[in-house]
Amino acid sequence: MKKTNLNGNKAIRLLAVAMFMMLPLQQPAAQQNILLETEARRLLEHFINRETEHVREMLAEEVNAMIPEGQLEEIANGLEVQLGSFEYVDRALFDKADEYEVVVLVCQFEKMEIGFRVVFNRGNMVAGFQFVPAPATSFSPPPVYADSSLFAEYEIAIDCDGITLPGIVTMPHEQQNVPVVVLVHGSGPHDADETIGPNKPFRDMAWGLASRGIAVLRYEKRTLKHGGTFDRNNFTIWDETGNDALAAVAAAREIPGADPGRIHLLGHSLGGMLAPAIASKDPGIAGIIIMAGNSRPLQYLVPEQYEYLMSLQGKLTDQQKDALEEIREQARAISENRLEGLTYRETLLNLPPAYWADLNSYDQRAVASGLPQRILVLQGERDYQVTMEDFAGWQKALKGHPGARLISYPTLNHLMMEGEGAPNPAEYYELKNVYQGVIDDIASWIGGG
Structure with missing residues (x-):
């Protein structure tokens, strides 16, 4: 498999390992942003190339302990299946959450645009990451009924x-x-x-x-x-x-x-x-x-939602049926x-x-x-x-x-x-x-x- 290198601006799955929640996006001026963006791109590159052993090397100790064996591989293996081939990183956004720094790489894949959100601790180790809907670049206008x-x-x-x-x-x-x-x-x-x-x-x-x-x-x-x-x-x-x-x-x-x-x-x-x-x-x-x-x-609602969303893609695959049954068992x-x-x-x-x-x-x-x-x-x-x-x-x-x-x-x-x-x-x-x-x-x- 050809490796992706993000240093030249190349680089997910909606299944998230979400240690931290979604945050508003701004762009404060900080020299450290350059370093953090580089690290976020490196983490993304490892996922794209399925180098999960290198992903673990970038994670904070407590985060590593929380991620079950095989979950990183599951995420990495599912990227191209769900999103298509990676094309490029469109932009990087930065914010803070308590004592943490946050970087969001807005990535363009073959099938859709998505955000890769990475949370860094004070030692610049990865304290959390998740794949989220890409932040909007524009918003709905004020409603006509508002004066x-x-x-x-x-x-x-x-x-x-x-x-x-x-x-x-x-x-x-x-x-x-x-x-x-x-x-x-x-x-x-x-x-x-x-x-x-x-x-x-x-x-x-x-x-x-x-x-x-x-x-x-x-x-x-x-x-x-x-x-x-x-x-x-x-x-x-x-x-x-x-x-x-x-x-x-x-x-x-x-x-x-x-x-x-x-x-x-x-x-x-x-x-x-x-x-x-x-x-x-x-x-x-x-x-x-x-x-x-x-x-x-x-x-009761969660399995219904999953089944409905899966059905929009056509006939359920055996893998989707297995995933749905696991969700139903969790609900039971x-x-x-x-x-x-x-x-x-x-x-x-x-x-x-x-x-x-x-x-x-x-x-x-x-x-x-x-x-x-x-x-x-x-x-x-x-x-x-x-x-x-x-x-x-x-x-x-x-x-x-x-x-x-x-x-x-x-x-x-x-x-x-x-x-x-x-x-x-x-x-x-x-x-x-x-x-x-x-x-x-x-x-x-x-x-x-």
């Missing part, structure tokens, strides 16, 4: 149990005692806009609602830059999402001009699943909005509470057993049905991640709830953006905005409609 003359934005700091998360308040002009919506992210690391490719769902919602007289607080998710603040082997959804959401709600009550008695919480996807539990812990929350949130246990182990003695490397989505055990004790439908607060459920009918089966679960659970309203939208996907035909991940990378009808329905519901 920037009607609101202003400013930053705040949210105190979250020893760390500070940056937040953005979007406040209507010349109003007092306005209702507020706190936005809670889905799974994975997210910025305050919940940026996915070129799209910014939370920005769209904040600007659209503020144009209708409703203030919005959105904030950076802990896992974006502070993934090291909890034990990877023993954290729960409350460490990842719930506790920070409660802190954001408390911060929203202190916003000048806000009505502390009309603080609402909107959870998207995973945040929607957790929204009933958050509201149960803070009875002062006026109402919750479950947007594309699953009513079924999370482990969670449902049957067969978690004792496992580590996060052996469980679904590489989440620790404590995470899954905590979710096993949570029935979002039962909690939601017993809430005194008002509830709005929003669902896209083209959503392949959280499906209409979940919407039906919410309908059944909330049938007797006097303050519940449920709406589904025939053309919307998981991001509440319009599309046509069979849904697929590629549409998340098309320049779009959150559907105006969603904004109007939320505003009407908060207003009492």
Whole structure:
């Protein structure tokens, strides 16, 4: 096999060995960037050339210990199969995460562009790496339903149990005692806009609602830059999402001009699943909005998503069938509470057993049905991640709830953006905005409609 040399600007698989979460990308001027980019290119070159013994030489000792035998080979061997032949590195991006330095090489392969994210410790050893969607070079324009003359934005700091998360308040002009919506992210690391490719769902919602007289607080998710603040082997959804959401709600009550008695919480996807539990812990929350949130246990959804995505490529291969069966077995182990003695490397989505055990004790439908607060459920009918089966679960659970309203939208996907035909991940990378009808329905519901 011909070796690739990246020194002349030549150099992955979506399967990630993700020791660290996704980070925002900037380009600070630092002489050390030259050294770190060179090292990141060298690591990539070793993967391309399947020189996994040299990959291990570049890894920090604790990272080496965490990677099972054969996993590096699996990644290296799958690159060309999944992405086609390597063509070139288009650009390098740099950032910091706590005491770590981060380099992202944006790589062009035969089939697609992808980012190779490398995290370096203070000794310039590799403390983590992952293959991620390539960062966008442009973003969706402001939605037509947003009128920037009607609101202003400013930053705040949210105190979250020893760390500070940056937040953005979007406040209507010349109003007092306005209702507020706190936005809670889905799974994975997210910025305050919940940026996915070129799209910014939370920005769209904040600007659209503020144009209708409703203030919005959105904030950076802990896992974006502070993934090291909890034990990877023993954290729960409350460490990842719930506790920070409660802190954001408390911060929203202190916003000048806000009505502390009309603080609402909107959870998207995973945040929607957790929204009933958050509201149960803070009875002062006026109402919750479950947007594309699953009513079924999370482990039920993962095999479905994998199978659907595999089916988009045509008939499943024997290798894909084996991989899918392994995922199904991991899901069964969670449902049957067969978690004792496992580590996060052996469980679904590489989440620790404590995470899954905590979710096993949570029935979002039962909690939601017993809430005194008002509830709005929003669902896209083209959503392949959280499906209409979940919407039906919410309908059944909330049938007797006097303050519940449920709406589904025939053309919307998981991001509440319009599309046509069979849904697929590629549409998340098309320049779009959150559907105006969603904004109007939320505003009407908060207003009492």
